[in-house]
């Protein structure tokens with residue numbers, strides 16, 4: 001048993017075992033705090049309508065909002081802080097945590113090790129590689145009390161002095177990225193590393209069921225000999241991609257413009273035509289060569305005692321951007337759809353409205369929740385919708401809007417000789433009546449990411 005401290009309606013994250021320090025103290029058993037009535041505003045009552053969101057966000061976001069941003073504001077997943085910065089509220093935070101676990105797992109599978117780097121970086125290292133100037137005014141620069149130049153380094157959690165932040169988490173001034181660097185003693189080995197990472201990225205996108213295309217790209221300001229972008233096809237995407245109708249080879253418009261030969265030589269080998277489509281860049285990979293290792297003296301000592309500059313590769317996945325753009329592409333105007341594996345909670349149990357054998361329904365719902373939560377892969381995944389003033393039908397619609405993949409309704413049929421629950425597979429659009437054992441067995445087979 002834990003104590004949860006509630007302060008002025010803010011859902012407190014402080015969980016304490018002993019004597020509480022603050023005002024109202026309430027005690028709950030484990031399962032009971034996964035209740036919508038105890039969760040952050042988005043789920044407390046019904047979400048505001050789109051018109052209300054449009055109206056209330058007009059002063060804060062002068063530009064037209066894209067679909068995912070509207071949905072996230074409406075459902076209480078984000079809240080605007082200042083231009084291009086957002087509070088990530090509990091449900092979205094959970095989903096982001098899951099994405100980070102999936103990324104970590106993918107990186108560990110190819111032998112990558114995790115480190116953290118400070119955001120605050122001295123200008124000297126950025127000046128050494130000329131990037132202080134190349135990055136221009138997008139690099140957020142500041143001075144400390146000794147008037148020393150510093151910047152908020154675009155590595156890990158990134159800061160970008162974006163001129164026109166827009167589309168919520170898609171183009172903000174602060175966002176999360178997963179960076180990766182590889183170091184090899186020869187170009188040949190570096191290419192092997194490069195291909196291994198590209199393959200791992202594609203495999204991960206497949207695991208998330210996202211239609212992401214690997215596109216040959218310009219190395220731009222990073223430099224290097226080879227680079228690819230990973231683009232999620234979407235009409236709100238700002239990048240134009242040329243895609244071959246026959247073989248599916250894709251190149252970025254930028255590359256086609258700056259190196260027309262890249263377009264020609266592919267066409268010689270293949271009878272297909274180029275079609276134009278737009279995408280959102282989710283990830284980028286670069287084979288950098290020795291551009292940075294020369295400057296910073298990252299060297300390897302070979303067996304023959306020869307010292308060589310390391311061949312570098314650099315890779316990045318836009319973490320918050322990936323999730324936001326997936327929501328953009330998968331959702332309808334009213335219903336959020338997550339990459340199913342990343343939905344903040346996989347299961348929501350809805351018990352009866354006040355008055356209709358309410359007590360009995362609630363106690364069955366609680367015991368089912370308890371049983372499901374005891375499975376290790378469902379840890380924290382099963383919530384109980386106890387907004388008893390709302391009808392089951394109303395709550396069902398709201399839960400479908402939130403995109404929880406599996407809904408269980410404790411309705412009238414649980415009173416029958418063989419009690420049955422209505423089981424909704426939201427992503428498949430299937431509804432059926434199942435016994436408790438069937439539900440437990442069905443949910444014991446689903447994939448989850450435990451956070």
Ligand SMILES: [Zn+2]
Nearest residue numbers: 244247270272
């Ligand atoms: Zn082709």
